[in-house]
Amino acid sequence: MPPIKTEGFVLKKVNFRETSVILTLFTRELGKIKGVLKGVRSEKSKISPLTFTPGAYIFTLVYKKKNELNLLSSPNLINFFEFKDRIFLKIYFLILNLIDTFLPEFQKEESIFFLLQKTVDCLQTNKRNYLVFLGFKIKFIEILGYGIKIDRCTKCGIKINLNFLSPKCGGVVCKNCGILEPDCVKISNKILSIIKFIKKVDLKNLDVLRIKKEEAEKINYLCNLVLYYHTNLNFVWWENEKDIFK
Ligand SMILES: [Zn+2]
Known part of the structure; x- marks a missing residue:
């Protein structure tokens, strides 16, 4: 051949x-x-x-x-590629590591390839590196088909009282369904609207988002829960992400 x-x-x-x-x-x-x-x-x-x-x-x-x-x-x-500082470089390697961890060999993934190219550009131009990281992760999860669905309850379909996130369902669940789902975590309206914004907006424009690092860290945690539930990896792949949100 x-x-x-x-x-x-x-x-x-x-x-x-x-x-x-x-x-x-x-x-x-x-x-x-x-x-x-x-x-x-x-x-x-x-x-x-x-x-x-x-x-x-x-x-x-x-x-x-x-x-x-x-x-x-x-x-x-x-x-x-050269980056402004250690954290930008670290994020680049964390992203390469996510791709290595979650993609199987010989599965053509053009949209993830383009997402990675754009992410590298943004790591060189955007100001808030942790937002580029979150943006990449949310869009990565979306392309992999794991979620994160936020418009309606992933159990019953209603659009109000979306107070929980179910990593297993890959999206939000309402107040009533949440009680029946043991793995759910609470999610505030603020966090929900930030995720919605990141899903909608191009990575290049994420700098306009004003959020606290704790909020970014919380969203990263939710993303990791979703990734965790969709894979059977028995090692801690998220350990090195902590510094990003300091
Ligand atoms: Zn429901």
């Missing part, structure tokens, strides 16, 4: 044997893919180490293999 030309974000790098690396990439054409890049850690290699550093945006050829590691070849660095 001829190789596939693709561009993508380096999500993860693991050293492999003496001189090679295994990269996990997120590409527009193939979704998330894993492949081995041979010989790049040898002294003779002409490939810049930045090309296989997490966070880089690269061109590569992919030789898809059955029952063995895919092969990557002829990599070329297209962009290595």
Whole structure:
């Protein structure tokens, strides 16, 4: 089979044997893919180490293999993003990590690819980094089809007294249904309207939103509950998110 030309974000790098690396990439054409890049850690290699550093945006050829590691070849660095400070950079890596954690291999996810591109732009231009993070996460959950539905009770359909969020239902539930759902958490009208706003507005325009960091942190917690209920991951993937809201 001829190789596939693709561009993508380096999500993860693991050293492999003496001189090679295994990269996990997120590409527009193939979704998330894993492949081995041979010989790049040898002294003779002409490939810049930045090309296989997490966070880089690269061109590569992919030789898809059955029952063995895919092969990557002829990599070329297209962009290595720079950010204003440590927190912006940290958020970038947290987002790459979410993509790596929640997307299966070889599932084409163009809308998430475009969302990631836009998010990187916003991390370089927007002022409030934690809002970019929240915006990405809410839109990511939406594309994955997990929610967050906020217009009506996800149980009975009514549009009033939406006082709870059910991570399992991926959306709000009303006062009456909430009593019957043991996993529900309380949600205020303010939080609800912020989520509504973030869902509707382009990431680029999120800076207009004036919210307290505690509110942002609460919404992040709700997002994580929804993600948690929709996956069977048995490790704590949200631990490093705390600093963002300080
Ligand atoms: Zn209801």
